[in-house]
Amino acid sequence: MVNRIVYYGLILPISYLPYFFLYRLSDFTFFIMFHVLGYRKKVIYGNIINSFPNKSEKEQHQIAKEFYKHFCDLIVEGLKGFTISEKQLNKRFKVRDRKEVDRLYDEGKDIVFVGGHYNNWEMLALGVAMQMRHVLIGIYKPLSNKYFDEKMQTSRMRFGMNLCPMSQTKKYFEKDFGKPKGIIFGIDQSPSNPKKAYWMNFLNQETAVFYGAEKYAKEYNMPVVYGVIHKPKRGYYEAEFKVITEHPNETAYGAIIETSNKLLEKNINELPQFWLWSHRRWKHKKENTQ
Numbered sequence: 522m523v524n525r526i527v528y529y530g531l532i533l534p535i536s537y538l539p540y541f542f543l544y545r546l547s548d549f550t551f552f553i554m555f556h557v558l559g560y561r562k563k564v565i566y567g568n569i570i571n572s573f574p575n576k577s578e579k580e581q582h583q584i585a586k587e588f589y590k591h592f593c594d595l596i597v598e599g600l601k602g603f604t605i606s607e608k609q610l611n612k613r614f615k616v617r618d619r620k621e622v623d624r625l626y627d628e629g630k631d632i633v634f635v636g637g638h639y640n641n642w643e644m645l646a647l648g649v650a651m652q653m654r655h656v657l658i659g660i661y662k663p664l665s666n667k668y669f670d671e672k673m674q675t676s677r678m679r680f681g682m683n684l685c686p687m688s689q690t691k692k693y694f695e696k697d698f699g700k701p702k703g704i705i706f707g708i709d710q711s712p713s714n715p716k717k718a719y720w721m722n723f724l725n726q727e728t729a730v731f732y733g734a735e736k737y738a739k740e741y742n743m744p745v746v747y748g749v750i751h752k753p754k755r756g757y758y759e760a761e762f763k764v765i766t767e768h769p770n771e772t773a774y775g776a777i778i779e780t781s782n783k784l785l786e787k788n789i790n791e792l793p794q795f796w797l798w799s800h801r802r803w804k805h806k807k808e809n810t811q
Contacts, residue, residue, distance in 0.1 A: 524666065524668040524669065525668075528668075528669070528672060532600055532603060533603065533604065535597070535600050536600045536601055536602075536603045536604040536605075537604055538601075540601070540756055543597040543598070543600075543601060544594070544597065544755065544756070546597055547590075547593040547594050547596065547597045548593070550593040550596060550597070551589055551590050551593040554589055554592075554593065555586065555589040555590075560589075560799070561799045564798075564799060564800075564801055565585055565588065565589075565798045565799050566581070566585055568798045568800075568802060568803070569581050569584050569585055569588075569793070569798055571724075571725065571726055571803070572724035572725055572726065572789075572793075573724075573725075573793070574725060584793050584794055584798075585798070587794035588793075588794045588795075588796075588798050588799075590794075591752075591794050591795055592797075592799065594755065594756070595641060595643070598641055598643070598644060598756065599643050602643055602644065602647050602676055602677075603672070603676050605647070607651070607680065610644075610647055610648045610651070610680065611648065611651065611652075613644065613648075613756055613757050613758065614641075614644045614645065614647070614648035614649070614757075614758050614759075614760070615652070615758075615759050615760070616649060616652040616653065616759070616760045616762075617751075617759050617760065617761045617762075618761075619652075619653065619762060621746075621762065621763075621764050622653065622654075622655070622703075622746060622762050622764075623654060625701070625744055625746075625764075625767070626654045626655055626701050629701055630701060630743070630744055630767075631655075631701050631702050631703065631704070631741065631743045632655060632701070632702075632703040632704070632743055632744050632745070632746050633703075633704055633706065633734055633737060633738040633743045633744070633745045633746070633769075634657075634703050634704065634705040634706065634745075634746050634747075634748055634762075635705075635706050635708045635734045635745060635746070635747055635748070635765075635777075635781045636705070636706075636707065636708065636747060636748040636749060636750075636781075636785070637707065637708055637709035637749075637785040637788075637789075637796070638707060638709055638710075638796065638797040638800065639709075639749060639750060639785065639788055639789065639795055639796050639797075640749075640750035640751065640752050640758055640795045641750060641752070641758050642707070642750065643677075644750075644758050645748075645750055645758070645760055646659055646677045646682055647676070647677060647679075647680055647682070648680060649682070649760060650680055650681030650682045650683075651680050651681055653703065654700075654701075655700075655701050655702055655703035656683065656698040656699075656700060656701070656702040656703070657681070657682055657683065657702070657703050657704075657705060658682075658683040658684070658685050658693050658702060658703070658704045658705065659677070659682055659683070659684050659685065659705045660685050660687055660690055660693075660704065660705060660706055660707070660733075661684055661685070661686065661687070662686075662687055663686050685704070690704075690733065690737065691737075694737055694740075694741055703746075704737070704743075705748075706731070706733060706734040708730065708731060708734060708778070708781055708782060708785065709782070709785060709796075709797075709800075709802065710731065710800070710802075711729065711800070711801060711802055711803075711804055711805060712729050712730070712731050712805070715729040715805035715807075717732070718730055718731065718732065718805070719731075719732040719735075719775055719778050720807055721775070721778065721779055721782060723782055723786055724786055724789065726803055727806075727807045728782075728802070728803065729805045729807070730778055730782060731778075732778060734777065734778070734781070735769070735775070735776075735777040735778050738769040738777060739769045739770050739772075742768075742769060742770055743769065744764060744765075744766065744767040744768075744769070745764075745765040745766050745769055745777050745781070746762050746763065746764050746765065747762065747763045747764075747765050747780075747781050747784050747785075748760055748761070748762050748763075749761050749763075749784070749785070749788050752792075752795060763784065765777060765780050765781060765784075766780075
């Protein structure tokens with residue numbers, strides 16, 4: 522009952538608000554989260570300080586402040602995603618030049634897409650399937666709350682995205698959709714088992730990284746494409762794709778993981794406020810996995 526009250530009494534009414542009001546709500550939320558509550562302040566500042574040790578305290582503070590602003594936009598944009606129309610979505614989310622991905626489609630090749638929690642990944646999940654020719658499948662971790670997990674799935678899938686629980690990844694790699702598919706991996710989450718992770722230097726820190734994207738790309742001999750989301754202005758996003766390799770089995774162990782994460786690192790270094798600094802990305806330490 523409480524879940525239904527929250528969904529129908531709070532989430533949907535906010536979702537139906539025009540963007541002008543949503544961004545006023547975002548501005549107010551920023552004031553509360555940044556100036557009053559200090560939401561996850563220790564985690565956010567710790568991540569930023571460790572990632573940019575050569576930046577001044579003032580620069581680190583500015584990154585944090587701009588992140589809070591962007592994060593509050595993500596919250597209201599995420600709520601809008603429950604009711605956004607196809608027309609609105611196509612206006613606010615676009616895929617840049619996709620000719621290389623289309624070429625792989627014309628060659629009948631399935632693809633492994635990799636990317637991070639940079640800019641609005643939820644809007645990408647909503648809108649990218651309408652603008653790509655591949656059947657798209659997003660690997661995701663189900664929410665512990667089954668009611669909201671179902672609502673989230675319904676929202677993400679209504680414009681063509683398919684969702685695959687992490688536990689069923691292999692099943693979806695082997696599933697025939699009748700045309701080439703693209704399976705999407707988030708590469709910047711903290712692995713649940715660091716002993717099975719690939720370790721590399723990422724943002725000046727020893728970092729445990731999921732190896733699954735490279736593992737499956739090699740097992741099924743699928744080209745790997747890196748995707749990044751740009752934010753040209755508030756409320757508008759563009760996805761850009763770059764082929765990492767068309768021949769994964771010809772690459773050295775870890776090369777795909779290293780390359781994709783270094784591309785993400787480059788994006789973060791250019792505009793750090795758009796990455797998810799509130800995530801406990803470095804909760805695992807390499808010395809504890811020996």
